[in-house]
Amino acid sequence: MRLNDDNDEEEGPKTMSHCSIGHLQQEKSFVIVGYALTSKKVESFLKPKLEGLARNKGILFVAIDQNRPLSDQGPFDIVLHKLTGKEWRQILEEYRRTHPEVTVLDPPDAIQHLHNRQSMLQCVADMNLSDTYGKVGVPRQLVIKRDSSSIPDAVTKAGLILPLVAKPLVADGSAKSHELSLAYDEYSLQKLEPPLVLQEFVNHGGVLFKVYIVGEAIKVVRRFSLPDVTKRELSKNAGVFRFPRVSCAAASADDADLDPSVAELPPRPLLERLAKELRRRLGLRLFNLDIIREHGRRDHFYVIDINYFPGKVRENAWVRTYIYGFPVKPRAKPIQEKIGIVSKLLETLKN
């Protein structure tokens, strides 16, 4: 088990047996979170600060050994995971079936839904959210499964307006799945390799909102994004421009000196409605939305991307959001109460 080695808070044992984990859980002194994450994700998410704060609040993170049967490990209250592959999904499904008392964050089939850029946005399109606070939709898009030579005709038929963003259909977190392109003319799209999604580029003032959803908690940050494309640029340029991994390279725009009409965060009540409905429709509790505001239209928003279990834990507030929002099954009453206390404590810590 990993314990927060470089943490100056309360020292703990470096290893812990199955039986002592069970003991801690039984006494209800700890909520045990088993995690199965890539090393990249362990590094970005499981910061000593998060582990330390969690441990002080009675939440213990325990690494899952992927070489041993899951049922022999724990016992866990929560299983937190971000791994790909059919084998892993099957292991988790079987574990969910045989351990209904454990909260698996989140069900593998619900996560799969986000691994395809067509199905990921379907729920948002179906919701057709529009109220006094604004309107949330998705950009018009077209899926090209095969045959790149058919793209120009397909684009004309669908009436899509240039420029278009070309995105690989699969969005599984691999480097390839983040290799996007911007196409200024439809004929150049023949150079791209299907399967892909062609999405209308929406001018949004070069700033996007990352909306992190952790159970009931929501946190919004600004990030720099692609700049607007003017009519003049569009008429002068042709071809496809590749922009690999733009979203990860993007810097925080929270402290930038921005035009207030671009920087203004989407209305909180609108985001709350959107998040609540998406949590229900997607069956997920840990995800984020990339949202843009159409430049010059204050209350017109578009969801362009949904990612499962993101978050580099950049700041204290985010660490707290994670612990604060940690969702558990309602039936685990003592744990729920514990989380309730934790939330109240953390509320008081908020900046």
Ligand SMILES: O=P(O)(O)O[C@H]1[C@H](O)[C@@H](OP(=O)(O)O)[C@H](OP(=O)(O)O)[C@@H](OP(=O)(O)O)[C@H]1O
């Ligand atoms: O698709 P985009 O819009 O880039 O969203 C990304 C991906 O989900 C990243 O995961 P992956 O690399 O698996 O695709 C995730 O990084 P981590 O999961 O490593 O933290 C990012 O977290 P933040 O950068 O914290 O927002 C999140 O913003």
Ligand SMILES: Nc1ncnc2c1ncn2[C@@H]1O[C@H](COP(=O)(O)OP(=O)(O)O)[C@@H](O)[C@H]1O
């Ligand atoms: N329809 C769009 N209109 C304007 N910009 C977009 C659009 N789609 C994507 N982008 C830009 O491209 C970036 C990456 O696209 P995104 O769909 O979020 O893929 P990824 O999963 O690689 O983050 C976004 O952060 C945004 O800057």
Ligand SMILES: [Mg+2]
């Ligand atoms: Mg994105």
Ligand SMILES: [Mg+2]
């Ligand atoms: Mg993404």
